[in-house]
Amino acid sequence: MQTPDFNLLVTLNALLCEGSVVRAAQRLGLSPSAMSRALARLRQATGDPLLVRAGRGLVPTPRALELRAQVSQLVDEAEAVLRPQAALDLKQLVRTFTLRTGEGFVETFGPSLIARVSSQAPGVRLRFVSKPDRESAPLRDGAVDLETGVVGKALGPEIRTLGLYRDRFIGVVQAGHPLSTGKLTAARYAACSHIAVSRRGIDRGPVDEALELLGLERRIVTMVGGFSAALALARSSELIATVPDTSTRSLRADMHSFALPFPPPEITVSLLWHPRMHADPAHRWLRECVREACAQHLANPSTNGALD
Template identity: 65%
Template sequence: MNPPDLNLLLTLDVLLSEGSVAGAARRLRLSPSAMSRALARLRDATGDPLLVRAGRGLVPTPRALELRGQVGPLVEQALAALRPAIALDLCRLERIFTLRSSEGFVETFGATLITRAAAQAPGVRLRFMAKPERDSTPLRDGTVDLETGVVGPDLGPELRVQALFRDRFVGVVRPGHPLLDGPITAQAYASASHVAVTRVRPDKGPVDRALQALGLERRVAAFVGGYAGALAVARGSDLVATVSARHTQGLRAGMVAFDLPFDIPAVTVSLLWHPRLDADPAHRWLRGLVRAVCGDDPLAETDGSVHS
């Protein structure tokens, strides 16, 4: 079965409003013969004559009267959907945006994002979701409006990506840790006991590969699933946690962070969203807000000295 021609909805709306083929033809700027052919197609589509002769004019059938109350709103909604979007009024905007990110994002950026959003758009609420894996399904199905993360090779090609900030790894220990008693060399770092972050299974990550290139290997005493767990363990023990610097700024208050004494590549944290939201004015405002809050001074977290 062929789908109906939805252009006929507009024709039907005008016909039912005018009650005349000639009047409908004038409104739609069609010839009377073209309008008559359109009426014939409508009759075929609906299985009803719609307009029947009564004296010198046409009168609607019961089916036409039933359709009159349905077709008008449908046409108006369709026309509204095809009009250009009106200017965004942040003072009147009421919407809940869902942001998905790795742990540490809310602790570091959440308060500032919420405060700035409330100042510009009081009716907007932000909902933060954890990101236990890199599955992009929530973006595709509309569960999530915006996501932050490091783009991997498995990212779907249809998603939009915009770099947000650069981040690098730092070592973190509790105040008074023995590692702070002397120069933090690669040998001293590797000789300490460590808590490592791994989401799936214990594996060799970039830190271990960098040490291996120097002929060193660190001793990992514990594995945890995220930065918050690693920092909690390091805070209460002599284990060293190695974490993303900017992402964990809000998680490691009161601890001591230091630059790693060997080279390890920085990572780019990006914004990700589905292309259906590209032109949405409210979503564009949200993206700009996140960039303004998170994109400033991306590598100022460490300067080569020990921080507390």
């Protein structure tokens, strides 16, 4: 069997990224005719046209779309192998990292993380973006450097993870709510009006499963897409918000927080990243900063939002 020409991977990556023979040629410093010949060789090697004419441009075939992420990762890894590893100088590092985080992470751990990063690497900026879903595509395509959240079934099998902390669900109501006085039982909790939190519009979760074991069902009167919205509603009504303790602590100041009167559901919040960034020194440093910031906060928690 003839050994494949691995240089074609670089060519294929450029073609799939640019979607144009001319732009791919410019990217690699080749002539358009040389790139056209390379595309012909790629078509022969893969048995697929890869890029086909559509009007004045080219569009990728399904096979090309299937290969794009894999080829990009292979080229990135090959370049990393052949690139000299320079010592990381944090004082000279100029870089913007994008972190995709769940609700409450920035408010809870952001100040400690930003202070830690700024003191060690003044030229580094952190860009926090919201996390509307659990898809790993932003990590895979490089739009996001790091992500925090609960590892779910939608996570790509290649994604690396590191557990940051355990969190448990608690109840939160406005000051003066009937549940803030008297003995709290599971039946009393379930009988009140509740806010369900679900990004996918599902009105049943771990809390409902825990209540079902007791033969109880909570009365859900409204549903929101996030914990901050649930807390905002609970702050100005008699509704109950059931939220993670640690990651919402700074969001529920002046509210009454209480332990659930039944075994509370627990979750593990993890740090997630794509394997192509695993060996990058700056990325590795940032991951350690996140881990240390979380550990520091958990060792010295604020009293805001503490359980009553």
